[in-house]
């Protein structure tokens with residue numbers, strides 16, 4: 001039995017990861033400052049004998065004894081990471097240094113939840129891991145994008161300088177149950193608006209694209225990466241390569257919810273990427289992984305969850 005630290009463990013992805021690790025027979029230490037995470041996401045685990053929650057901000061040092069670290073702490077929705085942008089960068093950079101320092105002291109494996117945002121507003125489509133990205137250093141998304149880019153740099157320097165065993169995962173847009181209804185990301189916004197019969201807020205003309213991965217597929221990929229062969233560091237893209245425009249997404253959600261909501265068009269936020277789709281050949285060959293859940297099926301599960309919580 002391993003004792004595994006999950007930072008950001010009461011967030012959307014983190015809570016599903018805690019479930020998976022417990023199911024596999026591990027002990028889980030969930031560390032979270034509850035900035036965007038919610039106790040309700042882990043409520044069902046609090047009485048589990050192998051689960052422990054610790055309220056802590058990873059920008060401060062953390063001295064615990066564990067066998068493995070999954071570093072997920074960081075707000076992921078643009079609305080939330082732009083709320084306190086300095087704290088967002090601190091979480092990605094100082095938080096990574098602390099978690100890498102912890103992994104170095106304990107000589108243990110550490111996985112970083114990086115992001116497709118390291119590609120910025122990409123000029124290459126779809127995006128392979130070799131693409132170096134097109135990111136603004138000064139715009140409103142930079143606190144997140146540059147913070148995550150720097151965390152990747154730190155991971156690779158701890159690997160080269162201190163021989164640390166690292167796994168770096170570039171996560172593409174993921175959705176599913178336990179997203180916060182006020183999260184601000186597109187899938188949660190559209191479903192909540194459709195269920196409430198409110199206007200669906202399309203930013204820009206809705207022609208921008210994203211490729212949406214259902215949470216169970218994503219967590220499977222994350223677990224496979226952590227347990228991949230020695231010496232495989234990534235970075236590796238994990239995401240669903242089926243691409244949709246935001247207009248298509250809105251239309252599917254209106255149909256699945258049988259909603260009377262109308263579309264309204266609002267200004268496109270600064271630096272909003274126009275297209276995004278992962279190349280997943282590396283994940284296929286190294287992890288024997290590819291996503292299984294189709295968008296409509298994942299949306300149905302998500303709609304069921306949102307209709308229960310709102």
Ligand code: NAD
Nearest residue numbers: 008011012013033035036037057058073074076171173174
């Ligand atoms: P989320 O906001 O639901 O979860 C993030 C968690 O981190 C929350 O529980 C929050 O309270 C916690 N947190 C934030 N700052 C912290 C700090 N300083 N100390 C301790 N805890 C802190 O978001 P999510 O979608 O679950 O994302 C999890 C990770 O995956 C993030 O690192 C995010 O950047 C990455 N990611 C997610 C997606 C996606 O589509 N969901 C895409 C790319 C990358």
Ligand code: UDP
Nearest residue numbers: 060061062063064097098099101102104105
């Ligand atoms: N750190 C931590 N827990 C540990 C070990 C280290 O939080 O168990 C933090 C510590 O605060 C330090 C950071 O990780 O600032 C980086 O550690 P490292 O050993 O790489 O650097 P140094 O201590 O030499 O600055």
Ligand code: UDP
Nearest residue numbers: 078184185186187189201202203208246272
């Ligand atoms: N978006 C939208 N309406 C919303 C929320 C988001 O049209 O209510 C758009 C947003 O401008 C972006 C896409 O949906 O082009 C995905 O946004 P999200 O915040 O989910 O993730 P990210 O931009 O980080 O991929």
